Amino acid sequence: MNLLILKTASHMVSGLMLVFSVFLLLRGHHEAGGGFIGALIAVIGFGLLMIAESPAYVRRRLRFPPEAIALFGLALCLLSGLVGPLFGYPFLTGVWWKDILPLGTPLFFDIGVYLAVIGAVLTILLALDEELD
Template sequence: MQSVILNTATRLMVGLILIFAIYLLLRGHHEPGGGFAAALVAGTAFALFAITEGPDKVRRAVRLRPATIAMIGLGVAVAAGLPAVFMSRPFLTGIWWNVSTNLAVGTPLIFDIGVFLAVLGAILSILLALEED
């Protein structure tokens, strides 16, 4: 079933939903949000896109296999704990670097990005498997 209203709304909403997912990812260390919640929101955007356009267009939009995305995410999450080990601190202890006077980047953000990719890869894998049947 093709719905003009759903197709039009999808074109407008998918981009906004993905921007909101990035917002959730970036604010997650200090307030509610983070990698897991952001991946769930991004998965919702891809589910909406898959419903209207089909799984083939989702695969072309993502460009990587979902399992590859999940493995990259796991690698990034593990790598986020290594700077602390090299500084003789416990694994996954937060380490912060001052990029400028108002901006500090730390390993918790890197860990959240890894969680985001791992969860998004799992969601996409399940979603595309269900859509193709």
């Protein structure tokens, strides 16, 4: 497929979608959004690029293998849960540090979910596309 308009537009649109997905991820704690929804938007953005360009292009721009991203996200979820026990709370208890910014382990947990979903779905999507070619 060599569609100039689709190619050009999809680069801009998918870039916007990725920014929007991060926005949704970060605002999720107070407004509608969150890690899962953000991840779906990001994956759709990548999917658009995959159709307009090629799976190899997406792999190159991703820089990390999607499986690794998924596992890293899962590890981040686990680690954010292990902060609680360090302070004597049960596993996965939210620990907050609000001196400068409202930071807490739930944020890192949500980022973990975000990366795990992006990685897992992209793994399937890329493998599927490459398998069919």
